[in-house]
Amino acid sequence: MALPERKESATELRLAGLKLPVGGCTDAARESALTRVRAMGLPSRRDEYWKYTRPDTLVQPEPPRAALFEDGETPMFGDMDRLRVVFVDGVFDPEASDDLDLEGVSIDRIADLCARDIHWAKHLYGKLEQAGQTPVERPFAALNTAFAKDGVAIHIAGRPSKPISLIYVHESETSDALLHHVIRVEPGAEATILENGPAAARFNKCMEIDVASGGKLHLVRAQGRDHERRAVTHVFARLGTESVFKCFTLTINGMLTRNEVVVELTGDDALAHVAGACVGDGDFHHDDTVFITHDAVGCESRQVFKKVLRNGATGVFQGKILVREGAQKTDGYQISQALLLDGDSQFLAKPELEIYADDVACSHGSTSGAIDEDALFYLRSRGVPEGQATDLLTLAFLGEAVDEIEDKDLAAEIIGRVEAWLLRHH
Amino acid sequence: MLKINNLHVKLEEENKQILNGVDLEVAGGEVHAIMGPNGSGKSTLSYVLSGRGGYVVTEGSAVLDGHDLLALEPEERAAAGLFLAFQYPVEIPGVGNLTFLRTAVNAQRKARGEEELSATDFLKEVRARAKTLKIDAEMLKRPVNVGFSGGEKKRNEILQMAMLAPKMCILDETDSGLDVDAMKLVADGVNALRDKGRGFLVITHYQRLLDHIKPDVVHIMAAGRIVKSGGPDLALEVEHNGYADILAEVA
Numbered sequence: 001m002a003l004p005e006r007k008e009s010a011t012e013l014r015l016a017g018l019k020l021p022v023g024g025c026t027d028a029a030r031e032s033a034l035t036r037v038r039a040m041g042l043p044s045r046r047d048e049y050w051k052y053t054r055p056d057t058l059v060q061p062e063p064p065r066a067a068l069f070e071d072g073e074t075p076m077f078g079d080m081d082r083l084r085v086v087f088v089d090g091v092f093d094p095e096a097s098d099d100l101d102l103e104g105v106s107i108d109r110i111a112d113l114c115a116r117d118i119h120w121a122k123h124l125y126g127k128l129e130q131a132g133q134t135p136v137e138r139p140f141a142a143l144n145t146a147f148a149k150d151g152v153a154i155h156i157a158g159r160p161s162k163p164i165s166l167i168y169v170h171e172s173e174t175s176d177a178l179l180h181h182v183i184r185v186e187p188g189a190e191a192t193i194l195e196n197g198p199a200a201a202r203f204n205k206c207m208e209i210d211v212a213s214g215g216k217l218h219l220v221r222a223q224g225r226d227h228e229r230r231a232v233t234h235v236f237a238r239l240g241t242e243s244v245f246k247c248f249t250l251t252i253n254g255m256l257t258r259n260e261v262v263v264e265l266t267g268d269d270a271l272a273h274v275a276g277a278c279v280g281d282g283d284f285h286h287d288d289t290v291f292i293t294h295d296a297v298g299c300e301s302r303q304v305f306k307k308v309l310r311n312g313a314t315g316v317f318q319g320k321i322l323v324r325e326g327a328q329k330t331d332g333y334q335i336s337q338a339l340l341l342d343g344d345s346q347f348l349a350k351p352e353l354e355i356y357a358d359d360v361a362c363s364h365g366s367t368s369g370a371i372d373e374d375a376l377f378y379l380r381s382r383g384v385p386e387g388q389a390t391d392l393l394t395l396a397f398l399g400e401a402v403d404e405i406e407d408k409d410l411a412a413e414i415i416g417r418v419e420a421w422l423l424r425h426h
Numbered sequence: 427m428l429k430i431n432n433l434h435v436k437l438e439e440e441n442k443q444i445l446n447g448v449d450l451e452v453a454g455g456e457v458h459a460i461m462g463p464n465g466s467g468k469s470t471l472s473y474v475l476s477g478r479g480g481y482v483v484t485e486g487s488a489v490l491d492g493h494d495l496l497a498l499e500p501e502e503r504a505a506a507g508l509f510l511a512f513q514y515p516v517e518i519p520g521v522g523n524l525t526f527l528r529t530a531v532n533a534q535r536k537a538r539g540e541e542e543l544s545a546t547d548f549l550k551e552v553r554a555r556a557k558t559l560k561i562d563a564e565m566l567k568r569p570v571n572v573g574f575s576g577g578e579k580k581r582n583e584i585l586q587m588a589m590l591a592p593k594m595c596i597l598d599e600t601d602s603g604l605d606v607d608a609m610k611l612v613a614d615g616v617n618a619l620r621d622k623g624r625g626f627l628v629i630t631h632y633q634r635l636l637d638h639i640k641p642d643v644v645h646i647m648a649a650g651r652i653v654k655s656g657g658p659d660l661a662l663e664v665e666h667n668g669y670a671d672i673l674a675e676v677a
């Protein structure tokens with residue numbers, strides 16, 4: 001089917017500015033992805049899946065300029081023992097990174113996959129992304145597979161003693177970064193991956209995660225605070241029998257963020273928890289789009305998304321639970337809530353359930369509202385000043401999402417960042 | 427201590443007058459009881475004194491120890507020494523009871539220019555006070571009032587009162603919904619705080635609370651005014667004859 005003319009020309013305009021990396025063993029995957037991008041076209045405002053979020057600035061050939069932002073805070077996860085893997089404007093920086101040497105883990109650049117003959121990664125690259133294109137198209141992810149300039153393959157075979165920390169430094173006001181990571185967790189292995197930083201003026205990131213039977217992956221992300229940055233990210237996760245995938249994302253500031261998480265529960269008794277907390281003030285648009293497919297028996301999935309919005313900020317949640325035929329004993333839960341700290345902010349939510357099995361328990365809910373006046377007065381009547389009382393209630397509101405982080409130190413770090421944001425915004 | 431003068435209050439949202447000239451003075455060390463039919467304005471008086479929104483003071487004043495209460499924010503009134511034990515304590519999911527108590531205690535100390543209580547000192551005091559009110563460690567950890575029974579909520583109010591050590595305590599129907607044992611616990615908690623520097627305003631429907639917390643003065647409120655004041659006998663009279671006689675007498 002031919003694309004609408006406007007869509008086709010916008011897509012071609014974007015493609016004209018990009019160069020397909022060649023000479024690696026991802027060539028075939030990239031070419032196939034490029035063909036798919038051309039067939040789908042990049043998103044436009046008319047697309048149902050982009051009804052609440054304008055994709056224009058993500059599509060246009062050049063990224064809008066994004067000023068660098070010195071927050072003066074200690075770096076995220078700064079006090080933790082971790083293996084640092086640093087990218088500057090989307091390019092791996094070996095100088096700034098630690099030696100990529102950690103018991104139970106091997107890490108390679110995507111560009112080196114051929115030279116090192118890393119089979120699993122060659123096969124995974126683009127594969128989960130492609131599978132994730134149905135039933136809903138995700139053209140930016142295909143664009144990423146085709147044109148990603150850098151990224152790493154992380155192979156987790158054991159239980160590393162510390163988290164792998166992917167750090168995204170933003171140095172150029174006009175950087176347009178495309179990063180693609182592939183991750184494989186072997187049976188029984190377990191690791192934590194951290195991500196943080198603003199990354200670039202415009203950031204398109206794709207992560208494909210394959211968790212084998214009994215494997216566990218914890219992903220904790222904090223998207224950088226640069227006010228003017230824009231980002232579209234995709235996580236594609238495939239979960240084997242009795243495996244666990246837990247993903248939490250904190251977003252503070254950023255003009256535009258679209259985080260898509262696509263999970264396929266393919267082995268029995270697997271568990272996927274996807275959570276996010278965002279706090280936004282003013283020119284802030286945050287979109288969580290989640291699609292969880294239950295395709296095995298006895299799996300559990302949770303989607304917990306909380307947004308604190310003020311001064312005209314916008315929050316979007318599109319979340320779906322698809323229970324395939326035969327996926328009996330599915331336990332699916334989804335909640336999306338916004339706390340609107342003033343009348344100017346808005347929350348747009350589209351929760352969806354689609355169920356083709358009869359023995360399942362699925363629930364979903366979505367709310368948006370202001371601070372509870374009775375609770376606020378109760379706290380103030382005990383002497384807690386209004387600002388502090390509001391903060392306390394705001395943190396309580398985010399609690400259910402933050403509680404999804406298993407590691408208590410990480411959770412405390414996240415809460416600390418939110419507290420600091422709240423204090424700055426009194 | 428607390429001096430309320432000719433207080434007139436109407437609702438903010440609609441043109442409805444609720445308090446029609448309340449006069450009341452509570453001295454340090456005294457316990458005053460307010461009784462009165464439902465809807466006479468007792469809770470409204472307690473809310474207006476503590477600064478809840480939705481009401482407009484059209485006339486009159488309320489002064490606590492030299493502080494013009496009506497000019498202060500709710501938290502400033504609390505720091506000035508006012509405490510209201512709510513008729514319906516509010517549930518706050520996600521905020522732990524201990525965190526809440528500690529935040530409140532230290533916020534008041536900070537507002538008064540006092541040093542904050544250390545975590546250990548705070549815990550020690552909370553545990554001791556909770557114990558006498560039969561509040562267990564589990565209840566202290568739970569979110570504020572969430573899943574508490576009616577009696578637990580009221581005991582939790584008294585625990586807060588004890589920790590905050592206010593000068594002027596207003597108890598709004600703290601006895602309602604309590605069984606005899608729970609009421610005894612609450613009354614003991616209140617009596618333990620009786621002090622010559624502290625005043626109490628106890629709003630209740632029933633004489634039985636006043637058997638435990640002996641009032642110095644009893645006021646009858648009707649249609650937004652104090653229509654009669656007297657000694658403890660007045661409460662007994664209400665208990666036996668209801669409000670009809672008194673209301674007829676002052677009409």
Ligand SMILES: Nc1ncnc2c1ncn2[C@@H]1O[C@H](COP(=O)(O)OP(=O)(O)O)[C@@H](O)[C@H]1O
Nearest residue numbers: 437444462463464465466467468469470471480
């Ligand atoms: N926020 C409010 N909105 C509407 N009516 C109110 C409000 N607050 C109080 N009232 C009315 O004011 C009157 C006094 O209420 P209240 O102070 O609760 O009485 P009491 O505590 O003596 O039973 C009642 O008629 C009640 O309906």
Ligand SMILES: [Mg+2]
Nearest residue numbers: 468469513599
């Ligand atoms: Mg009442």
